[in-house]
Amino acid sequence: MTMKVNRIVNGPIPDSFLSDESQRLDSLKFDGQSLQVLDQLLLPHEFKYIPIENVSDAFAVIKSMQVRGAPLIAVVGSLGLLLELQKVSELNLDDIRQKIEYLISSRPTAVDLRNSVNGLLPILESVVDTDHIKLEKCRQYLLEVYASEKQQNRILVWNAYQELLQAFPTKKKLTVMTICNTGSLATVSWGTALGVIRALHSEHRLNLAYVLETRPYNQGIRLTATEMLHGGVPFKLITDSMAAWAMKNNQVDCVLTGADNVARNGDTANKIGTYMLAVLCKHHKINFYPVVPFTTINRHIASGEEIRIEERPAGEMLRVNGILVGNAECPVWNPAFDVTPADLITKILTDFGNWTPEQLEFQIPE
Numbered sequence: 007m008t009m010k011v012n013r014i015v016n017g018p019i020p021d022s023f024l025s026d027e028s029q030r031l032d033s034l035k036f037d038g039q040s041l042q043v044l045d046q047l048l049l050p051h052e053f054k055y056i057p058i059e060n061v062s063d064a065f066a067v068i069k070s071m072q073v074r075g076a077p078l079i080a081v082v083g084s085l086g087l088l089l090e091l092q093k094v095s096e097l098n099l100d101d102i103r104q105k106i107e108y109l110i111s112s113r114p115t116a117v118d119l120r121n122s123v124n125g126l127l128p129i130l131e132s133v134v135d136t137d138h139i140k141l142e143k144c145r146q147y148l149l150e151v152y153a154s155e156k157q158q159n160r161i162l163v164w165n166a167y168q169e170l171l172q173a174f175p176t177k178k179k180l181t182v183m184t185i186c187n188t189g190s191l192a193t194v195s196w197g198t199a200l201g202v203i204r205a206l207h208s209e210h211r212l213n214l215a216y217v218l219e220t221r222p223y224n225q226g227i228r229l230t231a232t233e234m235l236h237g238g239v240p241f242k243l244i245t246d247s248m249a250a251w252a253m254k255n256n257q258v259d260c261v262l263t264g265a266d267n268v269a270r271n272g273d274t275a276n277k278i279g280t281y282m283l284a285v286l287c288k289h290h291k292i293n294f295y296p297v298v299p300f301t302t303i304n305r306h307i308a309s310g311e312e313i314r315i316e317e318r319p320a321g322e323m324l325r326v327n328g329i330l331v332g333n334a335e336c337p338v339w340n341p342a343f344d345v346t347p348a349d350l351i352t353k354i355l356t357d358f359g360n361w362t363p364e365q366l367e368f369q370i371p372e
């Protein structure tokens with residue numbers, strides 16, 4: 007997969023656009039040789055960075071949800087592998103292939119990680135390069151996963167922002183709704199849907215964001231609310247069950263969500279509850295937009311039926327911050343994601359342009 011994809015809507019992007027990086031929380035610290043990630047399970051009460059030295063460390067923090075959010079998972083997995091490859095002098099093809107599969111198994115729905123680490127395969131399979139050159143190319147590629155996530159995110163947010171200006175030409179300020187956490191804590195940059203909400207705020211075009219609590223694991227209340235408070239972005243936290251009532255009684259202009267896996271026909275997997283929002287949008291005639299980096303598009307699958315939905319442990323539903331709130335014996339079904347069918351989606355906003363689901367397949371870059 008090529009990393010460089012550029013299709014900037016109404017570009018060039020002015021330097022002033024999202025220039026104040028102090029408004030962002032750092033999901034990780036990486037200096038080229040050492041990596042530390044923010045333990046998101048401790049938020050909002052404690053900001054603690056934990057060191058990652060290899061693939062098993064990366065796997066552990068992704069699996070446990072200390073690190074989450076599709077783009078961030080991809081970067082942390084890739085950097086975990088990079089740190090290992092920086093320590094070896096000889097290429098071990100089987101070992102790298104096994105590590106790629108191991109990393110992918112940590113979160114099966116989020117396709118960014120799969121797309122990113124699988125990008126090593128053509129390098130490993132080259133019949134021209136020596137092992138020494140392959141090793142060096144693998145390192146460069148993995149570093150590029152990190153660098154390009156940052157660059158592409160700015161384009162993604164800009165493109166999505168342009169779409170909203172165009173869709174609501176007479177609105178001075180928008181009221182939006184969002185689910186889960188799609189901000190700097192889910193990426194190494196501004197974020198996807200939450201990045202767009204940030205942009206609306208910094209361009210004085212945001213009235214209010216309704217932030218869903220996002221049961222069962224509360225990424226909305228623990229993470230998004232923390233980011234909004236940190237950046238001074240106007241928002242109101244609501245429980246997931248208040249979404250319909252908020253749409254009915256308050257003007258909501260659009261719903262902006264992230265995505266974990268988008269099929270060629272535009273069917274979009276995202277945090278459980280997203281499908282419910284799309285259905286509500288249809289009833290209330292509200293625009294529904296997934297904000298989607300190129301790395302989240304799964305060109306290998308035709309529709310959402312092929313997306314594997316991760317199921318998480320019962321304890322994540324029965325406990326809040328480790329405290330048991332239900333009977334430990336409760337039978338539980340805990341799917342982490344759902345799939346919004348393409349026909350409920352207004353447009354898919356991407357870093358290579360903004361497309362209706364019908365257009366998407368013909369626009370995905372090689």
Ligand SMILES: CSC[C@@H](O)[C@@H](O)C(=O)COP(=O)(O)O
Nearest residue numbers: 074075076188192198264265277
């Ligand atoms: C930029 S984030 C896109 C998605 O990863 C996000 O919307 C989401 O569903 C996160 O789920 P999580 O289970 O917290 O990793």
